[in-house]
Amino acid sequence: MDRAAEAEYRREYLEFTADCLTEAGFPSELMPNGSVKTAHGAQYDEFRQASQECDQEFGPLPSAAPASxxxxxxxxxxxxxxxxxxxxxxxxxxxxxxxxxxxxxxxxxxxxxxxxxxxxxxxxxxxxxxxxxxxxxxxx
Known part of the structure; x- marks a missing residue:
């Protein structure tokens, strides 16, 4: 997979993750730096469970080859x-x-x-x- 395709897949994955976590009750947004910001309050166990369920639905984010x-x-x-x-x-x-x-x-x-x-x-x-x-x- 080339870098452009990797980047597009990563963006799609993170958008899905933000949407999935929001639907699970943890308002989330994709930030300009490429991370997902999530409001989870002090509900760590519930958030961890929701994250695992989202990961199971879309699969893990594949690792990219290190940049040259x-x-x-x-x-x-x-x-x-x-x-x-x-x-x-x-x-x-x-x-x-x-x-x-x-x-x-x-x-x-x-x-x-x-x-x-x-x-x-x-x-x-x-x-x-x-x-x-x-x-x-x-x-x-």
């Missing part, structure tokens, strides 16, 4: 474009690291993201004028 350095380099360019857009729209995101640092840290908890605020403790920046790049946006 070439793919990460192209994705870095897209992230830098997003950073520049956010700055142009008056936001204060964390400046990008070097390309080499970005690639080296991509799979760690220190990975840079254009939507990270420069000031710690602030929420991720969300501006519809600067859409979050997706892996399928890489031009080959």
């Amino acid at each position: 350095d070439e793919e990460l380099s192209k994705f870095y360019d897209l992230q830098v474009e997003s950073y520049e857009c956010l700055v142009e729209h008056g936001h204060n995101p964390m400046p990008p690291p070097s390309r080499e640092t970005y690639i080296a840290q991509f799979h760690t908890d220190q990975a840079w993201d254009a939507y990270l605020p420069a000031q710690q403790g602030q929420p991720y920046i969300d501006d519809p004028a600067c859409p979050r790049p997706q892996p399928e946006d890489i031009e080959w």
Whole structure:
């Protein structure tokens, strides 16, 4: 499966998951960063059960092959474009690291993201004028 097909399948899977959890009583939405945000209150056991039932209905999310350095380099360019857009729209995101640092840290908890605020403790920046790049946006 190519990266565009993987990304489309992932998006469909996450949309299904959000809809399934909402139907199960846990309001959920697909976030711009590709995660599912769910309001579960303190109903952890019930939420876990609903998540398992949704997984059984659609199946597990298949894992994608790790991104190559070439793919990460192209994705870095897209992230830098997003950073520049956010700055142009008056936001204060964390400046990008070097390309080499970005690639080296991509799979760690220190990975840079254009939507990270420069000031710690602030929420991720969300501006519809600067859409979050997706892996399928890489031009080959």
